[in-house]
Amino acid sequence: MNIRKNLSVHILSLGTIVASLLILGAFLLLFGNLNNWLQRWGTALSMSIYLKDGISEYRRDKVYSFIRGLPEAEIKRFISKEEALKDLRAALGEDAGFLNRLVRNPLPASYEIVFESKGTHGVEPERIKGELEKLDGVEEVQYSNEWLNKLEGFLNVVRLIGFIIGGLLCLCVVFIVTNTIKLTIYSRKDEIEILKLVGATDWFVKTPFLIEGTIQGISGGVLAVLMLFSGYLILPTKGVSLLGLTPLDFVFLPAGYLVLILILGAVLGVIGSFIAIGRFFAV
Amino acid sequence: MIQLFDLSKKFGPNVALNDIRLRIRQGEFVFVTGPSGAGKTTLLRLIFGAEKPASGYILINAVNLNRISRPKLDLLRRKIGFVFQDFKLLPRKTVFENVAIALEVIGLRPKFVRKKTHQTLRLVGLAEKEKSYPLSLSGGEQQRVAIARAIVKDPLILLADEPTGNLDPQLTMEIMELFKSIHRKGTTVVVATHSQELLEATDCRTILLNRGKISEDTP
Numbered sequence: 001m002n003i004r005k006n007l008s009v010h011i012l013s014l015g016t017i018v019a020s021l022l023i024l025g026a027f028l029l030l031f032g033n034l035n036n037w038l039q040r041w042g043t044a045l046s047m048s049i050y051l052k053d054g055i056s057e058y059r060r061d062k063v064y065s066f067i068r069g070l071p072e073a074e075i076k077r078f079i080s081k082e083e084a085l086k087d088l089r090a091a092l093g094e095d096a097g098f099l100n101r102l103v104r105n106p107l108p109a110s111y112e113i114v115f116e117s118k119g120t121h122g123v124e125p126e127r128i129k130g131e132l133e134k135l136d137g138v139e140e141v142q143y144s145n146e147w148l149n150k151l152e153g154f155l156n157v158v159r160l161i162g163f164i165i166g167g168l169l170c171l172c173v174v175f176i177v178t179n180t181i182k183l184t185i186y187s188r189k190d191e192i193e194i195l196k197l198v199g200a201t202d203w204f205v206k207t208p209f210l211i212e213g214t215i216q217g218i219s220g221g222v223l224a225v226l227m228l229f230s231g232y233l234i235l236p237t238k239g240v241s242l243l244g245l246t247p248l249d250f251v252f253l254p255a256g257y258l259v260l261i262l263i264l265g266a267v268l269g270v271i272g273s274f275i276a277i278g279r280f281f282a283v
Numbered sequence: 284m285i286q287l288f289d290l291s292k293k294f295g296p297n298v299a300l301n302d303i304r305l306r307i308r309q310g311e312f313v314f315v316t317g318p319s320g321a322g323k324t325t326l327l328r329l330i331f332g333a334e335k336p337a338s339g340y341i342l343i344n345a346v347n348l349n350r351i352s353r354p355k356l357d358l359l360r361r362k363i364g365f366v367f368q369d370f371k372l373l374p375r376k377t378v379f380e381n382v383a384i385a386l387e388v389i390g391l392r393p394k395f396v397r398k399k400t401h402q403t404l405r406l407v408g409l410a411e412k413e414k415s416y417p418l419s420l421s422g423g424e425q426q427r428v429a430i431a432r433a434i435v436k437d438p439l440i441l442l443a444d445e446p447t448g449n450l451d452p453q454l455t456m457e458i459m460e461l462f463k464s465i466h467r468k469g470t471t472v473v474v475a476t477h478s479q480e481l482l483e484a485t486d487c488r489t490i491l492l493n494r495g496k497i498s499e500d501t502p
């Protein structure tokens with residue numbers, strides 16, 4: 001009866017460890033991908049160069065050749081005033097009716113350009129924007145970095161929340177392991193006493209409990225990684241297209257992170273059992 | 284050598300041992316006797332360092348047990364065999380494992396441990412029961428497992444608390460012969476018993492305890 005009670009305690013403990021590490025792993029997975037996407041968008045910087053109304057052919061050619069001269073810049077398309085209005089009409093759909101009442105087209109013509117920088121931050125959008133805006137005939141330059149900054153702020157918040165949740169989950173795992181090992185030690189109190197009486201050193205008695213805690217942590221880690229991976233396989237998350245941008249790959253955690261989860265499990269197991277045996281044998 | 288100086292032990296208001304002075308030389312064979320509750324078990328447990336005295340000192344080979352560190356006590360216990368009155372066997376380990384553990388904690392080579400354990404179990408007549416579990420054995424058999432565990436490490440000192448309490452006269456004599464042979468190899472043997480037959484059949488030193496005091500010490 002004692003053994004069965006112990007078994008259910010162990011299963012419960014293992015379940016908690018798995019759940020905690022699973023949440024942690026899922027978080028890493030999400031965070032890693034979010035990070036990836038932002039990096040991708042960060043390098044594929046897009047810029048809209050709005051032209052003044054009634055710009056001369058000559059000025060427009062000047063702007064055009066300036067853009068051509070920018071390193072790594074690729075002109076996606078020229079959007080005339082008419083095309084811009086058409087795009088807007090299409091975007092508004094049924095609500096486009098008010099556009100008919102406009103006396104004149106308020107939308108500027110623009111060049112859409114993309115910087116396909118291979119390095120992460122090879123392009124300095126702020127500087128390019130400044131130079132472009134100095135050109136005659138350029139009304140305004142916008143690039144996608146403004147909301148990128150916002151996203152990075154968001155990413156920092158996510159990171160902070162991740163650390164807090166992760167820390168709490170780690171504490172939770174340590175707490176669970178400590179209590180399970182304490183229960184095990186308690187149920188083997190008589191055996192421990194006997195071992196001490198026949199001359200076993202503290203470490204001879206303690207080591208099996210340390211090993212048990214470590215095994216719990218590692219098996220929790222393995223199970224969590226396996227469940228995470230099968231979850232990844234099952235969910236249709238590959239090639240998510242978000243906000244109409246380039247399709248995004250949802251990638252699994254790199255091997256290093258998987259090892260990290262396993263190590264984390266082991267370390268938490270060791271810490272938990274250390275606390276348990278420390279308390280117990282101090283008496 | 285075991286030396287006790289003005290040794291007292293109390294359990295609450297209950298005085299178990301009162302002002303004991305005693306010297307047991309290396310290689311002696313000593314009986315400690317007296318009625319139930321006289322303090323025999325308490326005396327052996329104090330010598331083993333399993334209890335702390337209320338006052339007085341215990342020196343084992345000139346080491347003061349009052350001041351010994353925990354690791355040193357572990358080391359000392361490896362040289363002392365103790366047969367507990369209630370056996371203290373590990374219920375989840377086989378007879379063989381119960382005896383082998385006394386050698387394993389010392390960190391001896393597995394091959395040696397196996398050989399020595401087999402040999403000792405033969406000595407106490409339990410070779411056939413090696414794979415049994417303690418709870419499936421009779422009281423007398425469990426007692427012999429406890430004895431085997433105490434003597435398997437060839438201790439310098441053997442402390443036996445009522446080691447024949449569950450044995451019939453035939454087995455009692457066999458175990459006493461075993462203790463004698465261990466004694467002949469140089470081990471100090473201290474046997475606590477209230478068995479009159481055992482005492483009548485011996486000419487060894489006998490210490491009579493009565494309500495925690497030594498009332499007779501016949502060399």
Ligand SMILES: Nc1ncnc2c1ncn2[C@@H]1O[C@H](COP(=O)(O)OP(=O)(O)O)[C@@H](O)[C@H]1O
Nearest residue numbers: 294297298299318319320321322323324325326
């Ligand atoms: N752990 C204990 N707690 C309280 N009293 C004890 C304990 N051990 C022994 N005693 C008391 O100490 C006295 C001596 O006991 P013990 O040494 O077991 O005697 P013996 O072995 O000679 O029968 C008895 O009065 C007993 O009740």
Ligand SMILES: [Mg+2]
Nearest residue numbers: 323324368444
């Ligand atoms: Mg007794």
